[in-house]
Amino acid sequence: MPSTAADRTRLSVAVGVIRDHRGRILISRRAAHRHQGERWEFPGGKVDAGESVEAALARELDEELGIQVLDTEPLIEIAHDYADRRVRLQVRAVEWRGTPTGREGQPLRWLAPEALEPAEFPVANRPIITALQLPRHYVISRDCHDPAEWLMALDRTLAAGATMIAFRVRLDAAARRDLAREALARCRAAGASLMINGTAAEVREIGAAGLHMNAAQLAACPSRPLPADYRVAASCHSPEALRQAAACGADFAVLSPVQPTASHPDAAPLGWDRFAQWVADATLPVYALGGLRPGDAAIARARGGQGAAGISGWWGQASASSSSPSGMAGSPGI
Template sequence: MSGAGPVHVAVGVVQDGAGRIVIARRDAHRHQGGRWEFPGGKIEPGETPFTALQRELAEELGVTAEAASPLIRIPYDYGDRQVVLDVMRVTAYSGEPEGVEGQPLARVAIDSLDPVAFPAGNRAIITALRLPSTYIISPDCHDPDDWLAQLDRCLAGGTRLIQFRVRGESPGRDRLASEAVKRCHAGGAVMLVNGDATLAEASGADGVHLNARQLRDCNRQSLSGFTWIGASCHNGPELARAADLGADFAVLGPVAPTASHPGAAPLGWAAFADAVAAARLPVYALGGMGRADTETAITHGGQGAAGIRGFWPGLSG
């Protein structure tokens, strides 16, 4: 980075009454001009990210932001400019958004946001908006009927992101994966297959979740056929590698002691927050997590929490 350091920017995700996202088109003469963006601007000395966002939204949209919650923090290097985007979801505001500075506005459903139309540094914001706050990882399967019944319970409870982590020696694994995909799609959920791109493609899954070895050895081209790519990471360099490969999100851990990896030293929340602050993609906390840890993960910069025992019905400990 240059000696001047990155520009720290407050960014707001503002939704109208119909749940659509308010976006603005950048002036042609500005950096990344002509592209769509989420409203916001530079944090001035003495401002917090939220007070800066309040000022920017008043100046740009004519609205008063009353409350906001963290969504994601993104450091991004454009080559000619480095930025850190402190992105907040505006949860309460007054006024009707309008282009106070003459900028064109649009109101777009989350699923219709086109990442290509935005500056590259904004694209992880769109991913974070599309991802839920929990990522449920399945256990191995010993009884297909029972396993599918537990999957149905997850889906009925609102689960929208599942990792199929049934290992290769399990009987009927291919058929189980295909049936799981059908049920996930019927329930409006996305399913990724852990570590097996061939099975992911054959079953019709939405993507693949890379283990640490695959993250190290694979390349962008081998991942181009999938809608969603997740990655398992244990440190900052692995998070950077995941972003370089074009992964959509990562899990980082273990954050807390976990029964599945009793010998692994936990990161703790402080180290998790430090690693996530430098990441360029959404990150779930993994390891010893349960649903009650989701908000803690978010307050430490994460997308939410991921796990098996704390999320899959019928498991505990």
């Protein structure tokens, strides 16, 4: 992704997300004398002058763990300011081979993504954990004109592999509540989560996974509207909105419109270059939205995004959408 002038004063760090064949992620503990010592982290290290992120990551993972990097895929980039230094973490999912060992004496652990505890990591690493726990695709529901038909479309969406659904439905309060509760039951049965486009009180009442704030809610949001055991998302249309989403404690954002869309024909699309520029300075995972299809998730990720979000390309579709959390696996012991 493009660098800003401020990046020249940042320490560039290549970070590797290493999965095993069970989907567990490798973390290591920093030595006590190092910056953020005694905390767990994702392996990696400084990118030297004139060195690519890929080359730096291959070098660091060989030095730290004794493994060979076969390929990498962009996951997220994070700019973060500590009191004593400014860093840009360039995070890659890694395809690898070998047997990881702590070659510098560092303890290692393999954990499932959902078992990663943000409080045990440096603050700059915490959006990485969120990115690992989020899917590549965020499916936004259509509005509801017939609850029975809407629920059948939800069932098709879940059967296709969707794991995170935004409930965006306009009904009277009682009908909306009943439909949301039934949707939540079906999502839970399928191992998926349900986000509510509504209010924090509604999320608590229904028992949903989290709140998706619209642009007006975000603009008026002074602080995180729900505790950490809920997800909070925000709809954004500008760099300022992305900064506001981070400031009020949102876990992830949706940035739109990336491409022309029939639902908002008068909105000027960002295009992928501008999407990448705005996401480059974001400090939370960002989905691309607007005129996209499931295959566009790879483009979004290559431009620094978490993946793709949408309605028409996903909602009610019977084909698989590869919605599981992303990451490249390795082959231990090869």
